[in-house]
Amino acid sequence: MSKICEITGKKVIGGNKVSHSNIKTKRKFAPNLQTKKFYIPEEDMWITLKVSAKGMRIINKKGILAALKDAAAEGHLQF
Numbered sequence: 001m002s003k004i005c006e007i008t009g010k011k012v013i014g015g016n017k018v019s020h021s022n023i024k025t026k027r028k029f030a031p032n033l034q035t036k037k038f039y040i041p042e043e044d045m046w047i048t049l050k051v052s053a054k055g056m057r058i059i060n061k062k063g064i065l066a067a068l069k070d071a072a073a074e075g076h077l078q079f
Contacts, residue, residue, distance in 0.1 A: 003030050007055035007067055009076035038064045 004011045010031040016024040032053045037046050042065060051059070059067045071077040 003033055004050070004076075005031055005033060005052040005055045006049045006077050007051050007058055007071045009071075009074065010052050010054070040064055 002011070012031070013029050015027060015029055017027040018024055033050050034053070034056070035048060035050055036056065037048050038059065039046050049055075055067075062070070068077060
């Protein structure tokens with residue numbers, strides 16, 4: 001599976017590793033993804049999502065149902 005947060009849409013980006021002598025080599029920056037199970041009380045079911053640390057903060061702030069609705073509207077959530 002790809003390294004994409006299902007709530008925020010964060011994904012791997014590229015950049016440079018810079019040494020002490022200022023030599024630049026390509027590297028990747030991966031998001032802090034966790035596989036978490038969330039309970040939706042309105043539907044009485046558990047879902048498993050791949051979310052970043054910021055995605056978990058959004059779920060804690062808005063609630064799981066509102067976060068899923070916003071993610072689906074922005075096109076981040078894939079079924």
